[in-house]
Structure formats: structure tokens, C-alpha cells
Amino acid sequence: MSQDNAGLAALVQGSDPLLIGITCTYDNYGLAIDLAKRLKAALPRTRICMGGHHVSFVPTEALSQEASVDFILRGEAELSLPALVDSLQGRRPIQEVAGLAYRQDHAVRLNEPAPAPALDAIPAPALDTYEVCVDRGVAALATAHASRGCHMSCSFCDCMAFGRLHGRSIRWRPRPPNLVVQDLLNLRRVLGETGPVYFTDENFLGPGQAGLKHASAVGAAIAELQPPLQFHVSFRADAVNRHSLPVIAALRRAGLRSVFLGLESGSQRILDRLGKRLSVRQGLAALGALRRLGVAVPEVGFIMFTPDSTPRDLLANAALLRRTGHLTWSRLTQRLELFPGTQLSQEVMGGRDPGPGGWGYCYSLQHPVVGRMASGLAAIEDRVGGLRRAEGWLARIELWISNGSCGAGLRRRLSSFRRRVLRLTYDAFVGSLRMAAMGQDPSHPLLEASHRVAKWCEELELILADVASPGRETA
Ligand code: B12
Ligand code: SF4
Numbered sequence: 001m002s003q004d005n006a007g008l009a010a011l012v013q014g015s016d017p018l019l020i021g022i023t024c025t026y027d028n029y030g031l032a033i034d035l036a037k038r039l040k041a042a043l044p045r046t047r048i049c050m051g052g053h054h055v056s057f058v059p060t061e062a063l064s065q066e067a068s069v070d071f072i073l074r075g076e077a078e079l080s081l082p083a084l085v086d087s088l089q090g091r092r093p094i095q096e097v098a099g100l101a102y103r104q105d106h107a108v109r110l111n112e113p114a115p116a117p118a119l120d121a122i123p124a125p126a127l128d129t130y131e132v133c134v135d136r137g138v139a140a141l142a143t144a145h146a147s148r149g150c151h152m153s154c155s156f157c158d159c160m161a162f163g164r165l166h167g168r169s170i171r172w173r174p175r176p177p178n179l180v181v182q183d184l185l186n187l188r189r190v191l192g193e194t195g196p197v198y199f200t201d202e203n204f205l206g207p208g209q210a211g212l213k214h215a216s217a218v219g220a221a222i223a224e225l226q227p228p229l230q231f232h233v234s235f236r237a238d239a240v241n242r243h244s245l246p247v248i249a250a251l252r253r254a255g256l257r258s259v260f261l262g263l264e265s266g267s268q269r270i271l272d273r274l275g276k277r278l279s280v281r282q283g284l285a286a287l288g289a290l291r292r293l294g295v296a297v298p299e300v301g302f303i304m305f306t307p308d309s310t311p312r313d314l315l316a317n318a319a320l321l322r323r324t325g326h327l328t329w330s331r332l333t334q335r336l337e338l339f340p341g342t343q344l345s346q347e348v349m350g351g352r353d354p355g356p357g358g359w360g361y362c363y364s365l366q367h368p369v370v371g372r373m374a375s376g377l378a379a380i381e382d383r384v385g386g387l388r389r390a391e392g393w394l395a396r397i398e399l400w401i402s403n404g405s406c407g408a409g410l411r412r413r414l415s416s417f418r419r420r421v422l423r424l425t426y427d428a429f430v431g432s433l434r435m436a437a438m439g440q441d442p443s444h445p446l447l448e449a450s451h452r453v454a455k456w457c458e459e460l461e462l463i464l465a466d467v468a469s470p471g472r473e474t475a
Contacts, residue, residue: 005031009038018088019047021081026054026339029357033066040068047088051077053158056165057341058356059101060108065356072101074110075165076148078117099165113167119148119175124183127190134190142197144183146218147174147211150202152236153343154264155275156303159202161341172206174214177221184222184229196230196257204233205244216247223254234260238278240286245293252293257403259290262301266320267313270306275343280320287324296402298395300326305335307348307363309370311433322426325398325418328391329384332429332446333377338362369437376432376442383447386454390421393457410467417460424449 003011012020020039024032032055036048049071055062056074063069073080080099086092094102099114125144133140151171153160163170175183184197205215222229233256240248240261248256263283265271271278290297304317321327337360338345345359354362365371397414400406406414431445 005035005038008035009042012039013042015043017043017046019049019085022048022050023052024050024055025052026337026359029054033062033069033357036066036068047071049073049081049084051081053162054339054359055356056162057158057339059110061353061356063101063103063108070102073114074099074101075114075162076117077114078122080114083114113165116163116166116170116173119173120179124179124186127186130187130190140191142187142191142194143200144180144187144197145175145200146177146180146204147172147201147206147214149173151207152203152277153275154277155273155343155347156306156336156338158339158341172203172211174206174210177214177217180218181221181225184225188229193227196232199231199233201234203236203239205235205239205247211239212244212247215244216250219247219251219254219256223250225255228255230255230257232256232258232260234262235286235290236262236278237283237286240289245289248290248295249293252295256295258296258298258399260299260301261286261290261297263287263320263324263326264301264303265306265313266316266318267309270303270309270313270317273306273308274303280316283320284324291402294402294404296399297324298398300324300331302326302331303334303336304332305365305370305374307336307338308366310367311369311373311437314370314373314433315430318426318429322422325394325422327422327425327429328394329387330391332425333374333381335361335374369433372439373433373436373442376436377446380443380447384450386450386452386457387425387446389457390425390453393460394418394421410463413460413463417456420456421453424452 020043022032022035032050036050039046039048047070048068050062050069051073055072059072059074063072071084073084077099080097083092083097084100087094087097094100094104095109095111098112100111102109102111130140130142132138149163149170149172150157150159160169160171187197203211205211222231233251261283262276264274264276264278266280268280271280287297287300302317302321304314306313318327318332321331336344338348340359348363365374397418401411401414425446428445428449432442435444436442
């Protein structure tokens, strides 16, 4: 909240909380541990507990390495966190806090798994952090959820394994629509009518008939809100099909503006390898259907480099990204992060343990050309300002065009900008790959493309300054 770790440690000085909780995904593990150390130094009596997707899978390793962390609660914690507080206040033995990992007699103990909380029974999310954001004038992303869990088991994703931390396979659970709407109203009370609400559901269209029925009911309840609410959700690509299109159209009318769509790869071989149970064609069809409904897809889930990608896979990826309008620097360089608990991490690592902070890119890219390409791109990370700038524009253009918020004249100019950027980036990527295949430094074509794209961005910005803002332009 605009505080760095040192600032947060200074902020708590003089207080005496019983317990501080820190959330921890893989990407913020280093930061979270640094915070735990600082808080422990500032408040030696306070117990520090971590939870979240990453530490839930490495409790023994993290507690063995980090003395500043006292506890880890595994999985969803609405039931287990109050139980831990009870225990710290002497109301129940520590061994009875389900889901808890802790140190005892120089060893790490793992208690029985906690049951997964029922989503009709958990209280409305606390909004005190948003209140502090509002007080300090800090922008905050408004989030809500209408379901939790995923019925699929893609090999790189830890969602299914996260459900299993509760002792049995927990796949998908809906939150009753009336509670979802109550959560949204609570958010509005604190934040006012902010931008779109971001639904954190893994897949807003849950499985089968039950999933569609739930999404319809949530959409119908949102449609009643006054003033209307705009919202953003995530879909699996195969969830967009002839059965779901009427539901998505109704969600659009209720305020759905944009979707995060998991495409992941343009190579069918890689999709199969990742256990996506999707075809490239399904991804394309989903994207087309959403755009026809006026729902933007400003972001797609995409993994350019996987451990065993070949140059042919990279080419198929670049071609799909170009075709879908998502050929941007972040996606060109996106490398699969390996997370503990996933099936892929077992396949790639066997029994090797890189330590709690060593996952992510703990593997080598097997194909030498692909490896050369990845390091070549990493080396120019700081010199591709033009491509990065274009990335922001491409996402905004997707939103404006799909949502129909610009007139025909501007639409033509935006589409032309998009086409030129995509063509140039694609050609440059292919050129770079060719150089990598010849054993040369692959950076030159992409650097050159970035310089040209920077100029096009400047021209676009001048045009947009002239028409004030898309939506008002009528040319
Ligand atoms: C929203 C979201 C984002 C947003 C965050 C915006 C925001 N301000 O909230 C954005 C888009 C920025 C984002 C970015 C990224 N994300 Co993200 N994101 C999510 C998502 C969809 C929802 C998170 C959420 O709010 N869930 C709802 C709450 C209720 O669940 P929860 O956070 O898990 O919390 C529960 C438990 O984990 C536990 N818990 C959590 N914290 C704590 C703390 C304590 C003390 C305790 C006791 C318990 C506890 O209790 C909570 C209640 O039950 C999840 C997937 C998912 N559906 O959960 C991925 C997810 C968290 N993201 C993930 C990833 C990989 C990323 C990125 C690396 C993607 C990328 N390649 O750039 C970045 C990195 C961000 C970073 N620096 O860490 C992974 C993390 C995997 C891992 N093992 O670490 C997830 C799990 C998706 C996945 N399955 O791959 N993300
Ligand atoms: S990647 Fe998406 S569809 Fe696959 S298991 Fe994870 S949340 Fe489910």
C-alpha cells in the first residue's frame, strides 16, 4: 500500500499484535520473507503466519529455513486462521489447529488438513485495506469472487493441488449469487463507483450445467445493480461454446466488459503437454465469439517458453499471438514458471528440491536454439521501450474496439496501428529466431523493431491527443 517493507516495519513499531499474517505467492516469496524478518526484528513477541498459494506447498522447507516465520496455514484459511488465534489465546491445543504447519522440538509438524470453507458460510471479505487505500488516495483494484477452484488439472497450474490441501479433491464451489451481490455492494460502499470489478474466479463459467446456471444467476443479480456495474472475469477457452454464448451475451448486458482468456500456446503439441485439454482452434473460436459479443480480451494467458519448447513451437506461438492481436513483448518473453505442487514440477524436477525460494525458472530450456533465443531476449529487456509502450496501446485498442467505444474513423486508424505493430513484431521475432538458429545473437531485429514502434506510438499519441478521447470521436 505504497509502503515498502522498511516502511511497514517502522509503521508497526510500538504496537503489540498477537499475530501478523503475510500472503505469499511464488513471485513475492523473497519480499514476504524479507518482511517477516523485519517485522520479527521490530516485534519479537508477535507471531508471524504465512499463507497463500506458494508457501502452502513448501511449509516444511520454509519453516526450516526461516526462523522469523512461526506458522504456515495451508490452503484456504477462513476456518483455520480463527482456530490459530484461539490456540494462541490458549483456547485450544496447537495440534488441533487443522491446516497448520509449525516448529516443535526442532522439527516441522504438519497438522491434519483443514476442511475447505463452504462459500455460503464464510463472512463477507474484510474491506479495511481498501479503507486505508481510500484514506491515503492510493488506487486499489476492486476484487470479488463468485466461485473458487477449478475442475481441470492443467499440469503447470497449482489450482487443483491447492484444493487437495484440504484433504480431498475440491474442484469448483459457487458462492451464492445473493452473497456475491452483497460483497459488491460492500465494495461500492467503501470505494464508490470505481472502475470495473475484477472477479478472481479461476473460471467464471464453472463446469457443466451447474456452472452455467450459477454464472447466469450471478449475471442476473448484477444486472439489477443501480448504477450499473462493469466487471472483468476469466474464462477457459473451451468454456466459450454454443451452450454458454447466451449466458455470456446476458453477462455482457449485465456489465461484462473484458475477459482474461487462457490460450497458453499456439502449438498443439505444447497444449497437450501442458494437459490443457484444449485445441488451438478452440482458443481462436472463443476469442472470435467474445469479440463478436462486444466483450474485449485485452489479456490472454500465454506461455512462450516451456522446458521442452522447440523453435517450431515458438513460431506457432508467435503466429497465434499475431493473429489474435496479442503479440507483445511480455508474451514474447513469457517463460513458464514452475510451481511446487504441480504435476509438471514433478515431471521436470523429479525429486530435486530447489528450496522454497528457488522454484520459478529452476529448469533449463532443453533446445539450444530456444535457450539462445530466451537469453537473447532477456539481455535486451531494458532496451525495448517501444515494444513495451505498444503493449499498453494494444490492450487499450482491444478494449475500445471490442466495446464499441470509438467512432469509425478512429477505429480505422487504431486498427491500422495494431496491424503494423503486429506485422513488424512478428517479422522481427522470426528474424531473431533465425539468428538464434545460426548461433548468432538474436537481439538485433527486435531492437530495431522496437525503435520503429516507438515512433509509431508517438504518432498515435498525437492523433489521440487531437481527438481527446475515444468514445467522443465521431469521424
Ligand atoms: C487476482 C490475481 C492476480 C492479480 C492480483 C491483483 C490484486 N491486487 O489482488 C494480478 C493480475 C496482479 C496477478 C498477478 C500475478 N499472478 Co495472480 N492470481 C490472481 C488470482 C486469479 C486470484 C487471487 C485472489 O484474490 N484469490 C481469492 C482469495 C480469496 O484467494 P487466495 O488469495 O488464494 O487467499 C486464500 C488462501 O490462499 C489463503 N491465504 C492467502 N494469503 C494468506 C495469508 C495468510 C496469513 C493466511 C493465513 C492465509 C492466506 O487464505 C485465503 C482465503 O481462503 C489467483 C488465482 C486464484 N483464483 O486464486 C492468481 C494467482 C495467485 N496468481 C498467480 C501468478 C503466477 C501470478 C503472476 C506471476 C502472473 C504473471 N506471470 O505475471 C503475477 C505475479 C504477481 C505477484 N507479484 O505476486 C498464481 C500463483 C501461483 C503460485 N504458486 O505462486 C495464481 C495462484 C494463479 C495460478 N494458479 O497460477 N494475479
Ligand atoms: S490453468 Fe486455468 S483451467 Fe487449467 S487448472 Fe489452472 S485455473 Fe484451471
